[in-house]
Every structure is written in C-alpha cells, then in structure tokens.
Amino acid sequence: MSDKVGRLTLWGVEVFLAVSEEGSVSAAAKRLGASPSAISQQISNLETALGTELMNRRERPMSLTPAGRVLRKRAQTILLEAARARSEIAGLDLSQLGQLRLGMVEDFESSVTPLLIAQMADTLTNTRFELETGPSHRLLDRLEHRALDVIVAAELEVAEDWRESHPMLQDPFVGVVPKGHREAIHTLPLIQYTRRHAMGRMVAHHLSEQGMRLTQRFELDSYRAMLAMVAGGTGWTILSSLGVLNAGRYARAIEVIPLPTTPLSRRISLTVRRDGVSEMASEIATRLRPLLQDQVVTPLVAANPWLEGYVKLL
Numbered sequence: 001m002s003d004k005v006g007r008l009t010l011w012g013v014e015v016f017l018a019v020s021e022e023g024s025v026s027a028a029a030k031r032l033g034a035s036p037s038a039i040s041q042q043i044s045n046l047e048t049a050l051g052t053e054l055m056n057r058r059e060r061p062m063s064l065t066p067a068g069r070v071l072r073k074r075a076q077t078i079l080l081e082a083a084r085a086r087s088e089i090a091g092l093d094l095s096q097l098g099q100l101r102l103g104m105v106e107d108f109e110s111s112v113t114p115l116l117i118a119q120m121a122d123t124l125t126n127t128r129f130e131l132e133t134g135p136s137h138r139l140l141d142r143l144e145h146r147a148l149d150v151i152v153a154a155e156l157e158v159a160e161d162w163r164e165s166h167p168m169l170q171d172p173f174v175g176v177v178p179k180g181h182r183e184a185i186h187t188l189p190l191i192q193y194t195r196r197h198a199m200g201r202m203v204a205h206h207l208s209e210q211g212m213r214l215t216q217r218f219e220l221d222s223y224r225a226m227l228a229m230v231a232g233g234t235g236w237t238i239l240s241s242l243g244v245l246n247a248g249r250y251a252r253a254i255e256v257i258p259l260p261t262t263p264l265s266r267r268i269s270l271t272v273r274r275d276g277v278s279e280m281a282s283e284i285a286t287r288l289r290p291l292l293q294d295q296v297v298t299p300l301v302a303a304n305p306w307l308e309g310y311v312k313l314l
Contacts, residue, residue, distance in 0.1 A: 105152060203238050
C-alpha cells in the first residue's frame with residue numbers, strides 16, 4: 001500500500017461529504033464548526049491521498065468530478081460503519097469512549113449541564129468532552145449532520161427513522177407578569193419570543209388558535225431581555241418554565257402565572273442517531289433524570305406550587 005492511500009482519514013471523508021452536500025467550503029465549515037481554511041486543507045489532503053481531484057472548485061456550487069462521485073457513494077457507508085463500530089465499543093465499555101460531542105438546550109446552561117458533564121467525567125476518565133449549547137432546532141440539525149453525538153433538547157416535530165428519542169421532562173409554558181400585577185395580561189402588551197425559532201412559532205400558533213390577538217410591537221430572541229422588560233413593567237410574556245428558571249436577578253420583580261389560555265407544554269428529550277452512540281443513550285438518561293428533578297422540577301414547584309403536576313419527569 002502506498003503512503004498516499006495511508007493518509008486517507010475519517011475526518012477527511014466527513015469533510016468531503018459535507019462539502020459535496022453543501023456545495024461550498026464555507027457552508028461545510030459552518031456545518032462542521034471548523035474554519036474554511038481547515039476544510040479546504042482536508043479536501044486537498046484527501047485528493048493527495050487518493051491521487052486525483054474530487055471537486056470542480058471553479059464551479060458554483062462546487063460539483064464532483066467522476067472520482068468524487070465514486071467516493072461520495074462510499075462515504076456514507078464508511079462513516080456509518082465507523083459510527084456503528086464506535087457505538088458498539090462504547091456499549092461494551094463506556095470508559096473506553098474516546099470522545100463525546102454533547103448538545104444541550106441553552107436553558108440548562110448554568111444548572112443541569114455542568115453537573116451532568118462533571119458526573120460523566122468522573123466515570124469516563126478517558127473521554128474528551130465537547131459541549132455545544134443552543135436552541136433546539138440548531139442542535140437537532142447538528143445531530144442529523146453528525147456534528148453532535150447526543151442532544152438534550154425540545155422535540156420539535158414527529159420523530160424520524162434516523163433518530164431515537166428518550167423523553168425526559170414535560171416543560172409547561174407559563175405567563176410572566178410584573179410582580180403583583182396579574183392584570184398586566186389585559187393592560188400591557190405581550191412581549192413575544194421570536195417566531196424565527198420553533199418555540200416562538202409554537203406559542204404564536206397556540207395563541208392564534210385560542211383567538212388571542214398578537215401585538216407586533218415586541219418580538220425578542222433573548223429570555224434575559226424579555227424578563228428584564230417584564231420586571232421593568234414594559235409588558236408581559238409567555239415562556240417555558242425552564243426560561244423562568246433562569247430569571248436570575250429579575251426573579252424578585254416578576255410573577256409566574258398560569259397561561260390565560262388552555263395549557264401548553266413542550267417535551268424535552270434526549271436524542272441520538274440510531275446509527276450513532278445509541279447504546280449509551282440509556283446511560284446518559286439515567287444520569288440526567290435525578291439532575292432534572294433536583295435542578296429543575298423541585299425548585300420550580302417550590303417557587304410556584306401551582307406548577308406541581310405540570311412540570312415533571314417523563
């Protein structure tokens with residue numbers, strides 16, 4: 001076997017597949033969380049290893065050469081078999097897992113997430129942890145494109161065959177008004193969570209079905225900014241109970257009340273690819289449930305007793 005063939009790597013194959021699917025280096029770099037220069041270098045290394053050009057770089061979007069089309073046919077199989085091997089090895093002995101790329105919904109950033117990683121690090125002493133926090137739709141996209149191994153996020157749509165979900169938490173939506181001003185839902189404008197995100201669209205659709213007229217005056221994508229405006233008496237808002245849990249210094253200036261509509265909730269689940277590290281999903285879920293009880297359910301119900309039975313483990 002020649003040295004060139006020996007330099008073919010799984011990372012190079014993953015980069016090639018991303019570029020071929022996205023049609024550009026910059027889009028592939030964004031998808032994989034790498035720099036465009038690093039992506040270009042990987043493609044060059046792969047072409048050197050195989051001794052042929054794989055992409056027509058002068059075309060926009062990039063197209064594949066005949067050799068590139070052959071490799072693309074095999075690339076998915078190569079990555080799938082690698083993922084299956086990794087999953088089977090992890091299932092035999094989690095302590096041998098070399099890397100875990102974990103995505104957590106941003107609501108858990110300061111509470112559940114650091115405790116979960118610390119617990120897992122005590123057991124998985126040989127594992128390198130990579131953490132990404134963000135909105136649920138972005139984490140799901142990253143999981144689908146193999147940039148993450150496991151995510152804990154809101155379920156946004158009907159489950160598809162490529163993924164496996166473990167329900168963890170029922171997260172109800174609540175009204176948030178200035179302290180002592182429950183009438184604010186009738187006298188102040190609604191500060192909406194952005195409809196660019198799935199949660200905002202979910203709330204807007206629910207309110208529309210309930211016959212509530214929506215104001216277009218305030219639409220924000222920051223929980224902290226929304227809570228600050230409520231605390232200042234500018235308006236009232238609707239958030240998930242997890243959003244309220246992170247109220248911080250605004251907690252004393254706001255009041256959490258039931259929705260002025262029929263109840264609405266979302267489900268937080270642990271999700272993995274079926275061809276990924278599915279064997280360790282139950283292990284992570286087992287570690288996560290008591291943390292959710294201690295860090296989410298118990299403090300929320302203690303502060304708002306009426307939430308008992310609405311926010312709960314699944």
